[in-house]
Amino acid sequence: MTQSLFESFPKASKEEWIAQVTKDLRGKDFEETLFSKTASGLPIQPFFTAEDNQGLEFIEPYRNLINPVSEIPGMGPRIWSNVHYEKVVEEESANKRILEALANGVDAIRIELKGGENYHVLLRDVHLQYIQVFIDPHGSPVAILQEFLSYLKAIEFPVDQLQGAFMWGGLVYALRFKNSLSELVEDAYQLLELSKGFQGFKVVGIVGTYYHNAGADAVQELAYAFGSWMELAERLIMKGVDVAYLVSKTFVGTAVGSDFFEEIAKVKAYRIFFHQLLSLYGVTIDPSSIFIYTSTSQWTKTQKDLHTNMIRNTCEAMASVIGGCNALHVLPFDQASKEADAFSLRMSRNISSIVQEESYLNKVMDPTAGSYYIENLLVQLLEAVKDKLSVIEQEGGWWHLYASYQMQEEIKLTRQQKQQDVVDGKTVxxxxxxxxxKADIPTFNSLPQEANWQLLPSRLSLLSEL
Structure with a gap:
């Protein structure tokens, strides 16, 4: 059939649609009645048309640029790694769990280290050249990286085959562990020096995870994450670090919550904003070379009705993938209540596999490319982040707001309001x-005490579960 069935219908502009809707509302205000807001306060129109994408041409070059296309025959265009997280307490048992995970769908590992671990036991029979490795330092970052690289040298591991990242967030590290600015800048410098030659291994992060899990909204998260990286970059450049080398060693890390469409836009915003920011430094890269590591949210998980967290994890995993993550860590659904067991670990790794192998999200590179709603939301988010960054700079920069606790207090106020909205029933x-x-008897784990200089993970449901 060659004849278009729609030619006989008159075209209606968005203005005409709004006029018709306003008429049907019988005197009610169009915006007050039908507009809503995201969790970050960004307005959501009741409908979008092609007219809304006019003027958004700058988004077009970023469509379908999420990851390099695989050279392996039969692989789908969309690729991300499925990450297993291992908190190392005892190397022998940790090694067994890592090997079990790698044998059951995982192709990346993230190991939490304090320093002094025996890598020969911890990584025994783990073929690092075939997976991505993420090191999560919970001690001296320089010492931990030195130990890891010394192990690689001892086993004569080829430097060009190491893929992954050292999950160190730069200045953001000070939100968990007390550090001075000079110490953090020196640590960053040493990490960059130590990792020279390891081209596929990142060592400095633009990390929004801390903010998200502490209760920040998407605008706060993005602005403070980029603000900290920019301040660190300025100081490293003053120490003689080549900015192009710093960029090549930088990864993005974020946690993805349950506000589905805004979280998709947030992950996309990390890639686009970073790429545009680099033009200010005179650096040009392929947007698909920006590495984004996402985890599902600690903030959204509940201690009551634990199995509902599986649904939250699935939505957050889908938003991560659609938004453009390159590595995905799905948290155990019961992590808010207890240590993960074999069942919850299996569910975590299976969600990423199901999203890939059964939902076929690996078959399309960028399914939301051209979406009227998501791309409008993305542009609003980018503009809000630019405005917020300008305020941060005017008020003295990231470190000043950190040292004066203004940043922490702002995010804690946002957290408290969100938690109170759950108590009041405004958020379901x-x-x-x-x-x-009512038959559910949850196991309650108390959160660690938070100092005024810290931003520690919390939960949206906390006040309602007490």
């Missing part, structure tokens, strides 16, 4: 303030 959490399972 199934299993907590809506349709609770």
């Amino acid at each position: 959490i199934v299993g907590v303030n809506k349709y609770p399972n």
Whole structure:
């Protein structure tokens, strides 16, 4: 059939649609009645048309640029790694769990280290050349990286085959572990020096995970994450670090929550904003070379009705992949209540596999490319982040706001308001303030005490579960 069935219908502009809707509302205000807002306060129109994408041409070059196309025959165009997280307490048992995970769908490992671990036991029979490795330092970052690289040298591991990242967030590290600015800048310098030659291994992060899990909204997260990297970059450049080399060693790390469409836009915003920011430094790179590591959210997980967290994890994993992550760590659904067991670890790694192998999200590089709603939301988010960054600079920069606790207080206020909205019923959490399972007896784990200089993970449902 060659005849278009739509030619006989008159075209209607968005203005005409709004006029018709306003008429049907019978005197009610169009915006007050039908507009809503994201969790970050960005306005959402009730509908979008092609007219809304006019003027968004700058987004077009970023469509379908998420990861390099695989050279392996039969691989789908969309590729991301499925990450297993291992908190190392005892090397022998950790090694067994790592090998089990790698044998059951995982192709990347993230290991939490304090320093002094025996890598010959921890990574025994782990073929690092075939996976991505992420090191999560919970001690001296320089000492931990030195130990890891010394192990690689001892086993004569080819430097060009190491893929992954040293999950160190630069200045953001000070939100968890007390450090001075000079110490953090020196650590960054040493990490960059130590990792020379390891081209596929990143060592400095633009990390928004801390903010998200502490309760920040998407605008706060993005602005403070980029603000900290920019301040660190300025000081490293003053120490003689080549900015192009710094960029090549930088990864993005974020946690993805349950506000599905805004979280998709947030992950996309990390890639686009970083790429545009680099033009100010005179650096040009392929947007698909920007490495984004995402995890599902600690903030959204509940201690009540634990199995509902599986649904949250699935939505967050999908938003991560659609938004453009390159590595995905799905948290155990019961991590808010207890140490993960074999079942919850299996569920975590299976979610990424299901999203890939059964939902076929690996078959299309960028399924939201050209989406009227998501791309409009993305542009609003980018503009809000630019405005927020300008305010950060005017108020003295990231470190000044950190040292004066202004940043922490701002995010803690946002956290408290979100948690109170759950108590008041303005925000619905199934299993907590809506349709609770009265037979459910949750195991409550208290959160660590938070100092005024810290931003530690919290939970949206916290006040409602006390």
